[in-house]
Amino acid sequence: MSDFPAEPGPGATPARHVRLAPGVYFVATPIGAARDITLRALDILLSADVIAAEDTRTARKLMELHGVPLGERPLIAYHDHNGPAQRPRLLAALAEGKSLAYVSEAGTPLVADPGYQLGRAAIESGAAVFAAPGASAALAALSVSGLPSDRFLFAGFPPNASGAQKRWLEGLRDIDATVLLYESPKRIHRLLDNLAETVGADREMALCRELTKRFEEVIRGSVGDVAEQIKDRSLKGEIVVVIGRGKPRQAATEDVEAALTEALKTSRVKDAATEVADRFGMPRREIYQLALKLGER
16 A cells, blocks of 8 residues: 655645546556646546545545545445446446546556456446556656666566466566566565576566655666575565566577478578568578578588
8 A cells, every 4th residue: 555655735736626528537646655646637536526446545545635525426446356346336427427537556557456347348338538647666667777668568466376477487588678567575585586597597677665655775686686685684565576678599500490491391482581580589681591501402
């Protein structure tokens, strides 16, 4: 749960009533500091006919901090456990032409969050869906990680079981992108051990904890270095793990030649070279030249 350590203060800009079109508004909320909320988010929370929240206590506290009265409007709990039961009620409100604001416990809705099914159901019913962007733990971690941000993949939470987690991590090992995932502090040590075994202890990473909160911490280094730094610590708070991109593995020459020989049986040289180059992630010109040499044998 977000602890909202920084309160708005007396000079905060008040929310204002706005006319909202009927539909669902996915409203991003702070992941820590309460002032990270946007002015548009406050306007929507003040003006929506119905508010749904992953955690109604957190939503109520956030609204109180920013002077947004709930009044007589319904504040409906919507989370993984009650989603199937609550969606018909929310969809009925949309069918009546009402505006619905949905907020996660913290961060951007639908990112490791139960809002996805609500969004799908709303779209299928013909309702409009809007985004009020703002804070996101994943993007905040990417910003401070020091790792490449031109291409990245958010992978969510890894499986709990160790064997399944290793297989899951192996699937991420060679991705040519920075990978972001969430993990519980209770399982972070095991995750780092499995990362060392699957992607390698020398892979660059950043462990980002309690971002925008009082005890914010970012630990950067190789997987092995980070594991060593926290091995005797019992971490607390929400954690985002950022993993540097994988380096393409060099394919064995005999494997490439075998694949080309097989492809040339049914395809022209150009097509066979394209197929094999794509399969091994190698330059097409290089594979084309190799295919010509094989054709001469």
